[in-house]
Amino acid sequence: MSEIYEQQGWAMPEPASLRGLGVIDRLCSLSLLSKVSLSFIAIHLLATILFTVSGYRLKTAADDKVINTRLTSTVQALPMVIGDDYLRELLSDGPFDEQRYRSMLLLLDEYAQKAGVDSIYVLVRRQGHTRFVMDSASVTKIEAGLYGKHLAVYESGPPELDRVFQSRHNAFAEYRDEFGSFRSLFSPLAGPQGVDLVLGADVTLKEIEAERLACLLLFLGIGLATFLLGLLVGLPLARAFIAPLRNLSQAARQIASGDYRLNLPTGRDELGTLSYAIGRMSDVIASRELRISQLAFEDPLTGLPNRTRFVMDVDQLLEEGYRRGPELSVAIFDIRDVKRINSLYGYADGNLLLQGVAQRLAAVLGEGEILARLPSDGFALLLRCDEEACLARLVRTLDVPFSLGGHHRVRVDARLGLARFPSHGRQVQDLLCHAEAALDSARNLARTHVFYDPEQERRRQQMMALLDDFDGAIAAGELRVFLQPKAALGSGRVDAAEALVRWQHPCLGLLAPGAFLPIIEHNGKICALSLWLLRECMQLARAYANSRAVRISVNLSVQDLESPAFPKKVEALLQQTGARAEHICLEITESSAMHNPDQALASLSQLRRLGFALSIDDFGTGHSSLAYLSRLPVDELKIDRSFIAQLHRPEQQEIVRAIVQLGLIMNLRLVAEGVEHPDACDVLERFGCHEVQGYLIAKPMPVADFFAWLAACGGHWRPGHGLTHDLA
Numbered sequence: 001m002s003e004i005y006e007q008q009g010w011a012m013p014e015p016a017s018l019r020g021l022g023v024i025d026r027l028c029s030l031s032l033l034s035k036v037s038l039s040f041i042a043i044h045l046l047a048t049i050l051f052t053v054s055g056y057r058l059k060t061a062a063d064d065k066v067i068n069t070r071l072t073s074t075v076q077a078l079p080m081v082i083g084d085d086y087l088r089e090l091l092s093d094g095p096f097d098e099q100r101y102r103s104m105l106l107l108l109d110e111y112a113q114k115a116g117v118d119s120i121y122v123l124v125r126r127q128g129h130t131r132f133v134m135d136s137a138s139v140t141k142i143e144a145g146l147y148g149k150h151l152a153v154y155e156s157g158p159p160e161l162d163r164v165f166q167s168r169h170n171a172f173a174e175y176r177d178e179f180g181s182f183r184s185l186f187s188p189l190a191g192p193q194g195v196d197l198v199l200g201a202d203v204t205l206k207e208i209e210a211e212r213l214a215c216l217l218l219f220l221g222i223g224l225a226t227f228l229l230g231l232l233v234g235l236p237l238a239r240a241f242i243a244p245l246r247n248l249s250q251a252a253r254q255i256a257s258g259d260y261r262l263n264l265p266t267g268r269d270e271l272g273t274l275s276y277a278i279g280r281m282s283d284v285i286a287s288r289e290l291r292i293s294q295l296a297f298e299d300p301l302t303g304l305p306n307r308t309r310f311v312m313d314v315d316q317l318l319e320e321g322y323r324r325g326p327e328l329s330v331a332i333f334d335i336r337d338v339k340r341i342n343s344l345y346g347y348a349d350g351n352l353l354l355q356g357v358a359q360r361l362a363a364v365l366g367e368g369e370i371l372a373r374l375p376s377d378g379f380a381l382l383l384r385c386d387e388e389a390c391l392a393r394l395v396r397t398l399d400v401p402f403s404l405g406g407h408h409r410v411r412v413d414a415r416l417g418l419a420r421f422p423s424h425g426r427q428v429q430d431l432l433c434h435a436e437a438a439l440d441s442a443r444n445l446a447r448t449h450v451f452y453d454p455e456q457e458r459r460r461q462q463m464m465a466l467l468d469d470f471d472g473a474i475a476a477g478e479l480r481v482f483l484q485p486k487a488a489l490g491s492g493r494v495d496a497a498e499a500l501v502r503w504q505h506p507c508l509g510l511l512a513p514g515a516f517l518p519i520i521e522h523n524g525k526i527c528a529l530s531l532w533l534l535r536e537c538m539q540l541a542r543a544y545a546n547s548r549a550v551r552i553s554v555n556l557s558v559q560d561l562e563s564p565a566f567p568k569k570v571e572a573l574l575q576q577t578g579a580r581a582e583h584i585c586l587e588i589t590e591s592s593a594m595h596n597p598d599q600a601l602a603s604l605s606q607l608r609r610l611g612f613a614l615s616i617d618d619f620g621t622g623h624s625s626l627a628y629l630s631r632l633p634v635d636e637l638k639i640d641r642s643f644i645a646q647l648h649r650p651e652q653q654e655i656v657r658a659i660v661q662l663g664l665i666m667n668l669r670l671v672a673e674g675v676e677h678p679d680a681c682d683v684l685e686r687f688g689c690h691e692v693q694g695y696l697i698a699k700p701m702p703v704a705d706f707f708a709w710l711a712a713c714g715g716h717w718r719p720g721h722g723l724t725h726d727l728a
Helices: 002-007 015-019 022-029 032-082 084-091 098-115 139-144 159-167 206-257 268-297 307-319 338-345 347-364 388-396 428-445 454-470 517-522 526-543 558-562 566-577 590-595 597-609 626-631 650-665 678-687 703-712
Strands: 119-126 129-135 171-177 180-190 196-204 328-335 370-373 378-383 402-404 408-410 414-421 449-451 479-488 496-505 509-511 551-555 584-589 613-619 636-639 669-673 691-693
Touching: 032 084, 032 098, 032 119, 032 180, 032 196, 032 206, 032 307, 032 428, 032 454, 084 129, 098 119, 098 129, 098 139, 098 454, 129 159, 159 171, 159 180, 159 196, 180 206, 196 206, 268 307, 307 370, 307 378, 307 428, 328 347, 328 428, 338 347, 347 370, 347 378, 347 388, 347 402, 388 414, 414 428, 428 449, 428 454, 454 496, 454 517, 479 526, 479 703, 496 526, 517 526, 526 551, 526 558, 526 566, 526 584, 551 613, 558 590, 558 597, 566 597, 584 590, 584 597, 590 597, 590 613, 597 613, 636 650, 650 669, 650 678, 678 691
Parallel strands: 414 449, 496 551, 551 584, 584 613, 613 636, 636 669, 669 691
Antiparallel strands: 119 129, 119 196, 171 180, 180 196, 328 378, 328 414, 370 378, 402 408, 479 496, 479 691, 496 509
16 A cells, blocks of 8 residues: 555655654544544633633623722812812911811711722822822721821822823822722822822722622633533534444545545535534524623613613724714613502513613614613613704604503603713713713703703712711711891890701801702701701700790701601600790791691691791792691791892782781781891881891891890890891
C-alpha cells in the first residue's frame, strides 16, 4: 500500500510519530458517539459560560448606574443642606462655633444615611493640599476622631480628585484606602467669595461586591442547571441518531487503513440524519437562550421591553448618532386607575387594562420611538416629538373607554412626565429620574403633561431636605412659639393671641411657617407638630394663668381632625400639663371642616366636651354650607384676611357686613384677621365685629417679647401703639 502512495507522490507519516501524539491517539480511539457527545458538551459549556458572563456584566452595569444616580442626586442637594452662609463662615480665617460644626457633621451624616450613601464631604484646595471643609460623621465617629476635621489634609484621596480641581468637571472614581473600597463622585462647586470647592459622596463597595458575588454564583448555578438539563436532553438525541453513522465511521477507518475492497454506502441518509441531530441540539440551546433573554429583557404581561431593555436600547440609539439629531424626550406615562380596577374587579381585569393601554400606545408611536413597561403601573417612552400636538395624540389615544372581559367599560386617567435630551440630562437613567420628578409635578398640578423643571426640582430637593431635618427638629428643641395679639374693638383690651410656629434651623436660620408647613403636612407629619404646639401653649397658659391670663389660639390641620385618636391625645396633654382647656382656643379652617364632615364633627364634639373653645379660621374661602356650619360646636368666626384687605371698596364692605351679621345671628364671637389700617377698625366696629388681629396691632413675637409688650401697654392696645416686630 505504501508503494501505491509513493507512486502518487504522497508522503505517509510514520506510525511511531502518530503514536507520539498521545492525545490524538486517544481522540481517534473514541467512538463516533463519544466524539459527537464531546462536541455537544463543549458547545453547550461555551454557551453556559457566555450566559453567566453576560448576566454578571448586566448586573454590574445596572449597579453602577444606580450608584451613580444616587451619588449625583445626593451631591446636587448638598449645597442647599449646608447653606452658603455657613460655608462662607467655614472658609473664613476667623474662629467658628465648634458646637455648631459638630451639629452640622451629625446633620450631614443623617442626610447621607437617608440618601443611601456612606459619607459626604466638602473639600478645598489650600497651600498645595486638598483639605476638608467638613465631613459627615456620626456621634461614635466624632468621639473616636474618625472623620475629616476642619481644614485637615485629605491624604488618601484618589488621583481623580486632583483632576477635578484642575478641570472643574465631575468625575467618578473607585479606590481603596484603610477604611475599605469605595465608589465616589467628585463634583466641583464655585463656593462663596469665588473659592473653588469640590463636593464628594462615597458608597462603600463591600456589600455591593458581596451582592455581585452572590449574583455570579446565582448565574453559575442557573448555568450549571441548564447545562445538566441540556445534557439530559441532548445526549439521548445523540444516541438515537448516531447509530446510522457507525457504518460511515467504520468505512472511514477502512479507507484510512487502505482497504479499498469495502463497498462504501452513498452516505446520503446517514449524513442527513447527522445534520438533523445536530440541528435538533442547536434548537434546544437556542430555545433555552431565547427564553432566558425574554425573561431578562421583556415584560411577560404586555410583551414590551422592560426597563433594562429600554435603557440599553436608548443608550445604543444615542451612541449611534442621535446625539447630533433632533431633540429627544424620555417620558413616563402613568396610569392612575389600575389599582382601583384591581380592587373593584380583580387583577385579571387590571392586567387586561394594562395590555390594552400598551397596544394603543404602541399603535400611535412614530418611527424611531420606543415604548417599554415599567415595574409599576406605568410605561416609559422615547419620543422624537414633544410638541403639544404629539403629546395630545398620546393622551387622546386613551379617551375611548376600555372593555374589560366584556363585562366592564372603564375610562382611564393618565399623566405624562417628560425630560428632554440633552438639556435635562445626557444619560438615560438621569432622564428617567427627571421624568419621574416631572410626573410628580403633573400629579400635583392635575395636568396631563409636565416637562422637567430644574429649578422646581432644586426647590423640591430643598423641601425634601427640610422634611428630613424636621424629623429631629422637635427633639432638638429647634421649634419656637410666636404669639400675635388680638385686640377687642372699642376697649382695646388684649386678652387673646394666636400661636404661630417658627423653626430655628441650624443652617438656614429662622424659618417662617410657609417655608416648611406645606411639605410637612403633605407628608403626614403635621399631627406631631400640632401636639407639640398644643403642649407648649398649655404650659404657657398655665404659667401665666395667675398674672396675665391670655386665651391662646392654636391651629389644627385636616389630618388632626381626621384622626380618631387625636382628641384622646389632646386630653392626655391636658392631664400632663395641668392646664385648663378654657384657656385654649382651637382653630380649624373652613375647608378642613368640609374635607371629611362626619369625622370632623365627631372630633370637634369630643374637643368641645373637654372644654376647649373652637374657632372657624379663614371663613369665606371654603365654600361650606350654612346648614353644616350651624351643626359645628364653634364659638368664634374669623373673617379671612382677603376680605379685610379690600375693605375700602363698597362692594367688599357689603360682603363683610353680611359675614358679621351671619356670625351675630349664630351667636359667635367675630374676629377680623389681617387688619393693617386704622380705617378698617372703624368699619369693622361699626358692623359689630368684636376683635381684630393683624400688623396694625402687632406682628407675631417670641413669647418673652409678647408678654413684655403686653405689660408695656397695660394689657390694652390703642391705635398708633402697635409693635412691628422684625419677623413676619
